[in-house]
Each structure stands twice: as C-alpha cells, then as structure tokens.
Amino acid sequence: MLVGPRPLTFVAVALAAAIVVNSEAASAQPDAGTSQAAKDAARELATKGIELYHKGRFAEALEQIQQAEERYAAPTHRVYIARCLVGLGRLVEAKAMYERLGSEPRPREMAPAVRDAYGAAATELTALEARIPKVAIAIVGASTGAELSIDGNPRPLPAGPIDVDPGSHVVVVTNGERRAERRFSAVEGAKVEVRLxxxxxxxxxxxxxxxxxxxxxxxxxxxxxxGAVTGGLSLAKVSELEERCVDGHCPASDQDEADFAEALGTTSTVTFAVAGAAVVTGIVLAVVRPGGSSANTGAAATSAKSIVIDPVVAPGFIGVRGRF
Known part of the structure; x- marks a missing residue:
C-alpha cells in the first residue's frame, strides 16, 4: 500500500505554510519573482485539489493541483500529482513524478511540509515499484530498422522488461513492410511475456x-x-424464293437472289462464330488478366506476361488457343 496523505485539515494548513512561509525553501527551484497573487491562487487551487483527492475524485484533483503547480512550482504539489496519477491507474507516470522528486536538488533549509513531501515521495515510490506490471517483449525475425510501439506510442526496442500500466495493451513491431501485432493484459505486480x-x-x-x-x-x-441481321435477311429471302418454286423447281431467274441469300447465311454463320470466339476469349482474358506483375517475384510477372490467347474459328468449331 502507498503511504496515504495526512488528515485533510493538517495537509491544507501544511500546504499553505509551504507556499506562503519561506517561499524559497518551499520549492526546489529558485523563486523567480512569483507574485503574491500567483502564490495565493496556487494555494487555493492546491487546497481544493487535495480536498478532491481525499474524496477519490482523482481526475478533478489532478487538474486543480497541476494548475497550482503551473502558478507556483512546489514539491508539495508534485507529490500530490503523483498520488492522483496512482489513483487514476497511471502508475508509470506516477513513478516518473516520484523519481523527479527524488532527483531534483533540495535547499538546505526546508519547511516541514516540503521535507515531508520529499520523504513521502521516496517511501511511496518504493511501494509503487512493486505494483507496476512489466512486459518482456521478444521479437523474432527483426533486423536493423525495426520499430516498436505500445498503444500507439513509439518505444525504443527493449533490452529488458518494460513498465506498463495495469489493463489491456497493444504492442506492434514493424520492420520495413513486415508487421506483427499482439494484445496483452497487464495485472498489478505481475510480469507478462509477449512474443512477436x-x-x-x-x-x-x-x-x-x-x-x-x-x-x-x-x-x-x-x-x-x-449475324442476327444477316441471318434474318437470309431467312426472309429464302422464304420469299421458296414461295416462287413449284414442286421443288425454282425459276432460273431467281438464281442470283438465291446466291445472295446463301451469302447472307454464310455471313451470319461466320459472324456468329466470330462473336462466340470473341466472347469466350474475353471471358478467359477477364479471368486470367495477363500482363500483370507480382511484387513478390519477377518470375510470376514474367509468367503472367507470357500468356498468349488466340481465338480459333474453323468449320464446325469455335474455340481459343493459348500459349503459356
């Protein structure tokens, strides 16, 4: 368990004292001419934020205390920012804030509230580190230029386990045009292994x-x-000529018209044959789609381009001939 804050009334008083009394000592950073109005506004925001924190309204508390920190930077603000982040389940961010408190320079003389803030940060960081989940990511087949992201945020390729917040996550690794993705769930205090x-x-x-x-x-x-038009004309002409014939004998004067009707019939047959061959060949070309290429291998592209299909029309036969 993290070390909790002191009773609300004491915290509010201590915070006010840390901001108002000995302002140089209340912050790890020099007072760069912060106005009294800014300090008063920071104190009011921080007090309200701490009240919200104790009520479990961590998101609202975080917003108030961050605004106080913007107006007047103080360790007492930052320790509560870390606590709010813990309450929101943002453990990795909270750890970073605690570590910042632990590494920043401290003045020789500090107000009691400031000294308590630094001490609490060190204690709470130790407890928090045991709670943060860790993920060990193993990448198979990666080469130079591989890139990693967790929940859409770019991360360096890990040399060891990575801290993550509790909950569901998505890890993605890309290497050129190759890509691998895995979803995993992290539980407080546990380590999970992910292989991509x-x-x-x-x-x-x-x-x-x-x-x-x-x-x-x-x-x-x-x-x-x-073919349909010439065939129709041929049939009409033949029917007309047959009406002039008697007992199968036709006038010699109709020979030219008979030849014309036969020519129309032949034309109709040939054009129907051409139509059939064209349609069959068109279907084959629509399916095969020669002339394409494959991005994987040049052989596939060469193979596709080498397909040749020719229509074949002969007496009593319609078809296609292909060369591969």
Missing part, C-alpha cells in the same frame, strides 16, 4: 488490364448483331 514474429509481408499480385477483355466483348456484341 515478423512474417514476410504478403504482397498482392498486380493484375493485368481488363481492356482486352472489354474490347473482345464489344467485338462479340457487334458480331452478334451483324
């Missing part, structure tokens, strides 16, 4: 353009329209 393995970055393969497939779909659509 930097795997190779998964890089997406860059696919080729859809333009060739779109062009072939357009060609297929246009050929389908042409």
């Amino acid at each position: 393995e930097l795997a190779e970055a998964v890089q997406e393969e860059e696919q080729g353009s859809l333009v060739p497939a779109i062009v072939l779909f357009s060609v297929g659509g246009a050929a389908t329209v042409v």
Whole structure:
C-alpha cells in the first residue's frame, strides 16, 4: 500500500505554510519573482485539489493541483500529482513524478511540509515499484530498422522488461513492410511475456488490364448483331424464293437472289462464330488478366506476361488457343 496523505485539515494548513512561509525553501527551484497573487491562487487551487483527492475524485484533483503547480512550482504539489496519477491507474507516470522528486536538488533549509513531501515521495515510490506490471517483449525475425510501439506510442526496442500500466495493451513491431501485432493484459505486480514474429509481408499480385477483355466483348456484341441481321435477311429471302418454286423447281431467274441469300447465311454463320470466339476469349482474358506483375517475384510477372490467347474459328468449331 502507498503511504496515504495526512488528515485533510493538517495537509491544507501544511500546504499553505509551504507556499506562503519561506517561499524559497518551499520549492526546489529558485523563486523567480512569483507574485503574491500567483502564490495565493496556487494555494487555493492546491487546497481544493487535495480536498478532491481525499474524496477519490482523482481526475478533478489532478487538474486543480497541476494548475497550482503551473502558478507556483512546489514539491508539495508534485507529490500530490503523483498520488492522483496512482489513483487514476497511471502508475508509470506516477513513478516518473516520484523519481523527479527524488532527483531534483533540495535547499538546505526546508519547511516541514516540503521535507515531508520529499520523504513521502521516496517511501511511496518504493511501494509503487512493486505494483507496476512489466512486459518482456521478444521479437523474432527483426533486423536493423525495426520499430516498436505500445498503444500507439513509439518505444525504443527493449533490452529488458518494460513498465506498463495495469489493463489491456497493444504492442506492434514493424520492420520495413513486415508487421506483427499482439494484445496483452497487464495485472498489478505481475510480469507478462509477449512474443512477436515478423512474417514476410504478403504482397498482392498486380493484375493485368481488363481492356482486352472489354474490347473482345464489344467485338462479340457487334458480331452478334451483324449475324442476327444477316441471318434474318437470309431467312426472309429464302422464304420469299421458296414461295416462287413449284414442286421443288425454282425459276432460273431467281438464281442470283438465291446466291445472295446463301451469302447472307454464310455471313451470319461466320459472324456468329466470330462473336462466340470473341466472347469466350474475353471471358478467359477477364479471368486470367495477363500482363500483370507480382511484387513478390519477377518470375510470376514474367509468367503472367507470357500468356498468349488466340481465338480459333474453323468449320464446325469455335474455340481459343493459348500459349503459356
């Protein structure tokens, strides 16, 4: 347990005495001409903050005492700032404040409240250090340039366990394009070990353009329209000629029109074949997307670019031919 503050009435009186009486001794820093009004304002803020602290309203107390410290720097303020941080669960910040109190220069003559503040800081720091959780982070696969962050705050790569506040945390390590992330929970007085393995970055393969497939779909659509029109004209012409025939015998004068109808039919068949080949090839190109590249290896890119697909149209056959 941390050493608690003295009874409220005594603390308030002691704090006022530390600020008003012997102002040079009340602070570890020289009095740089602080006005009496600033000292009075600091005393009022600090007294209110201490009252809030004793009521367990640590966030409000911290705000009041920090404002008092801004107006007049005093060890009595800083020890209560550390206590408020402890109450808020911000143990690492509290430790830093206690350590600051322990390392700052002290005047030879100090008011009793100031002497008590320094003594309390040393005692409370010892108790606090036993409560602060520690995390040991092991990074596998890291090389020069690896960066570490805990809860979004950059940290140097640890040579040993790191102090953290109780609660949930996120640790992230990056090394170039490689990244590893782990969540962990820290409990007061406990040590947790976190292991992060930097795997190779998964890089997406860059696919080729859809333009060739779109062009072939357009060609297929246009050929389908042409095939439908010429096929319709051919059927209409054949029907017209058949009406002129008697018992399967057609007038010789209709030969030119019959040849024209046959040509329309042939054109329709060919254009339908082209349409089918274009659509099939377009589907293949839309799926394969040749011409792309992979960021992982040049071989994959070369392989993708080497794919060649040709439509094949022959009597009674429509298809595609590919070379890989």
